[in-house]
Amino acid sequence: MKIEQIYTGCLAQGAYYIVSENEAVIIDPLRETQPYIDRLKKDNVTLKYIFETHFHADFVSGHVDLSKKTGASIIYGPTANPEFKAIIAEDNQIFEVGNIKIKVLHTPGHTLESSSFLLIDENRQEKALFSGDTLFLGDVGRPDLAQKATNMTQEELAGLLYDSLYKKILPLNDNIIVYPAHGAGSACGKNMQKETIDTLGNQKKNNYALNQKNKESFIKAVTDGLLPPPAYFGMNVIMNKKGYESFDEVLSKGLHTLSPEEFENIAELSGALILDVRNNGDFAKGFIPQSVNIGLNGDFAPWVGALIADVKQPLLLITNENEQEEAVTRLSRVGFDNILGFLKGGFEAWKNSGKESDTVHRISAQQFEAEIKDKNAKIIDVRKESEYNAEHVNEAYSKPLAYINEWISQIDKNEHFYLHCAGGYRSMMAASILQARGFRNFTEIEGGFNAISQTSVPKSNFVCQSKVLK
The missing domain is CATH 3.40.250.10 (Rhodanese-like domain)
Incomplete structure (x- = not known):
């Protein structure tokens, strides 16, 4: 058996690749599927299941594309209602993969369909918990994201989260390894540790949310100090629930090259936002007027989501040479698929064409x-x-x-x-x-x-x- 955490720092997100015998599962995959397919081919294994811990708000999962390309079934926990073919598991239902088993634990609170997946190894030992956004290291999932969809208050959702944690997860063995969906930097929690893997026993000792004297104190602790969620979160939930355009098509359109004249014309006619992804030092020295700078060399995707918000907003890109594919990929991870193309030759081509430019003092x-x-x-x-x-x-x-x-x-x-x-x-x-x-x-x-x-x-x-x- 092999468990691999595939961590993406920009989103502070952990996907999981698990292999047993000649079968594999992937938990909470990112939007771009080719790296997973390459890995499956290299290991000469078949992808049997794609497990989704919940309808993610902070990124667009690769579940739909990956299922189409591999034939693997998508699995959600109880109460999920996606608008595509999927297995809606029952609480405590077990799925076999090679000679290991994965048990579904319905753990609502972050969202109603939120589930954790308990891995039982070849020796019938409970080995690992893939806790999604239910349990983080140092924190728990925020209980305010599903309020509108469920007609519940954040306090009511926090009460469900308390029951999930204290009745389903805390009774598990201390030596179980916890693999959460997010780490420090994610907007899905407020007090996460920088580490991305820990034992459940250590979390029982050090996680403030797991050391509350009663449900009332838990509700107060986890709802206190919550900042408003980024505006794009709801749109990502819809994409994860309804499905989306293939990433391959998004990438193909986004990599459309434009001359300075074509770029200028499209910007004027389309109402597109000009997104300059160069580093802040280069941007300060010169940029196309009205451009917004969000550098690829930082928490790019979350800031795009927070500042631009509308995933349907048309975008035109200014990048350094050979960074176009990375920019389109990272935009697609948070649902920004309406990319009209990029300026061939970057800002230098714009400047050399004699067109107007701007600077920051x-x-x-x-x-x-x-x-x-x-x-x-x-x-x-x-x-x-x-x-x-x-x-x-x-x-x-x-x-x-x-x-x-x-x-x-x-x-x-x-x-x-x-x-x-x-x-x-x-x-x-x-x-x-x-x-x-x-x-x-x-x-x-x-x-x-x-x-x-x-x-x-x-x-x-x-x-x-x-x-x-x-």
């Missing part, structure tokens, strides 16, 4: 230090609130990037301000959005707070957020 942390000395400067910090609370520039305003569409209307276009994040990735996203909406009177700080912290700019006292959480 960016300065170093040292220049920032000099400019604000003895002045009453306005400073906007776009990091997360927890980062700001840990330490920030004195008098800076906390305006998290995730909520830019809410706070942008509060900014006075005539008043100059400085803009920073932790290292420049998020502040350049904010800068591009601000300029696309007519804001010009600001200065972005290269290197962000990481660079500012090396200067004498006055800062608040550092507060360890891990201690605050405890």
Whole structure:
């Protein structure tokens, strides 16, 4: 038997590839299926089942394409109602794969169909738990995503989650290995560990949600401090439930090359958003006017989902050479399939064609230090609130990037301000959005707070957020 975790850092997502004898299963696959098919061919095994822990909100699963290409059956837990052919398992139903067994444990709470899969090895020992979004390392799944679909409050869903964890999962043996669907960085939880594998026994000791004195305290603990889910989540659920266009077709359309003239014409006629995926330093030096910068060198897909939100929004891409396929692939993982093509030759081709370009006014942390000395400067910090609370520039305003569409209307276009994040990735996203909406009177700080912290700019006292959480 072989268990392999296939972890994708951008989404903080874990898919699982399990082989026994000449049969295999895949749990929660990503959108692009060819890597799985190549692996099956290399191992000379047949894919028997595709297990889905629930209808994912933060990414589009590869279950539909993978089933069509391999003939493997898709399996959901009880109460699931997909609009494609699938096996809807009963609670405690067992599926045989080679000489191992996988037992379905219905664990609602995150969503109503949420299920965990218990692996029983060749020696009839309960070996591993694939816990989906029910149990994370250090946390549990957020209980607010299914409210509209179920006509239930987040408190009611949290009560279901409590029963699932305390009655179905906690009684299992301590030596069982927990393989969750997500790790730190995912918006599906609020307090996840950076590790991606752990024993159930260790989680029983250290996971705050598994150490509550009663259901009431559990409900309060898991619902406290939940941030609003990204706007694209509901659209991804629909795609996972109804099905979607083949990834192969999405990739083919997205890799359509455009000359500067064609690119400009399509942008004007289609209402497409120009998405520039180059790093923030290159973008600052020159870009196509009205472009939005979200760099491939960071948490690209989740930020696209959070900032653009509408998965049907037409997109035109500006990339570095040979990064087009990666950009289309990562966009498709979160359901952004309406990609009209990319600019052949990238921004250099645009510049060489003599067309108009724009820049962002960016300065170093040292220049920032000099400019604000003895002045009453306005400073906007776009990091997360927890980062700001840990330490920030004195008098800076906390305006998290995730909520830019809410706070942008509060900014006075005539008043100059400085803009920073932790290292420049998020502040350049904010800068591009601000300029696309007519804001010009600001200065972005290269290197962000990481660079500012090396200067004498006055800062608040550092507060360890891990201690605050405890």
